[in-house]
Amino acid sequence: MREQVPVVGVVAAGGVLGASARYAATLLWPTAPGTFPWTVFTVNAAGCALLGLLTVLATEAPAAPHPLLRPFLGTGFCGGFTxxxxxxxxxxxxxxxxxxxxxxxYLGGTLxxxxxxxxxxxxxxxxLWVRREPV
Amino acid sequence: MNWLLVALGAAVGAPLRYLTDRAVQARHGSAFPWGTLVVNVAGSFALGLLTGVASGRAQLLLGTGLCGALTTYSTFSYETLRLYEGGAKGHAVLNAAGSLAAGLGAVWLGTAVAGLP
Structure with a gap:
């Protein structure tokens, strides 16, 4: 359990940054109630693209990044952002x-x-990061 | 001040998602992402409930911050893709359709309990 402390810490830090970025986006580009929520739609799409990119870097790339990178940016930032x-x-x-x-x-389009x-x-x-062996 | 409320809520919501996911996955040990489903449904219910009863500041702390960071679309999408790539196409479809149906049902229930029309 003790080894979980740094992971939980970076998840919290990343989550704060992600949620703050999402909040900032909704302040910068507010959408009126009852209209298509383009801002959250875009935030969710961008966060998904970033998580896909990052997870490949963390799990498939030959040179593994710092072990706290995925919990910080993936679980924390992307999770808090979306x-x-x-x-x-x-x-x-x-x-x-x-x-x-x-x-x-909105329901289907976001999915x-x-x-x-x-x-x-x-x-x-x-x-970018995974070299394919010639077949 | 507003930003601080969002940040504070997220500082609790994101680790709560991580710990809940670990606890749920450890209990089930299946490839199906029950953990993410649980946080997304619970967070959707809570946000629906809050919408009817919470003030503006409580909304920022508990809604935008806590529920926003507790729930996730990115992990949900990634796990759906992973199920599909791993050959569990039926489970991928089930996760996508089930999450949408359960999340929407939960938010509906929350707003109904809060007495919203």
Whole structure:
């Protein structure tokens, strides 16, 4: 348990930075209630791409980075930056505001974009750091 | 001041996600990402509940900070991709559809309990 202390510490630090960046994004680019939440949509997509990239660096690259890099930037920063709860609440609000089409578009559009972003991040990471053996 | 509230909430939410995920995965020991599902559903319920009852400052501390950092879209997406890449395509679809359905259900329940229309 004692060896978990630094990991929990960097997860907290990364989470604070990630959540602060998300909060800053919503202040810089506010979206009106009842409209498509583009800011959180973009934040979630960007965080997914970054996590994909980073996880390849931490788990597949030949030269392993510092062991605290993944908990700090992945679990901490990306986890704190992206949010599932706001996504769920905004979807519910769009339904409540009488915009079922936008609600479904937001619900499904975020999922598809997030999966595409994490896939692109992983692919970019492999192209950058993982050497392929000739077949 | 507002930023400090968000930061404080996140300083609790992110480690809580990490520790919950470890505890849940240790108990189940399966490849299915139950830990992330648990934090996402719990955080969605809590945020729905808060929306109806919390003041502006409590919203920043507990909503934007705590629930925002407790829940995650990036790990959810990465774990879905990993299931798919690992050949567990059915589990990948189940994780994606199940998380969306359970998260949405949880936020709905939270807002209903809080008495929102």
């Amino acid at each position: 949010t599932f709860s706001t996504y769920a609440l905004d979807t519910r609000r769009l339904f409540g505001a009488g915009s079922p089409v936008e609600a479904v578009l 598809v974009t997030a999966l595409a972003a994490v896939t692109a991040g992983v692919a970019a990471g492999r192209a």
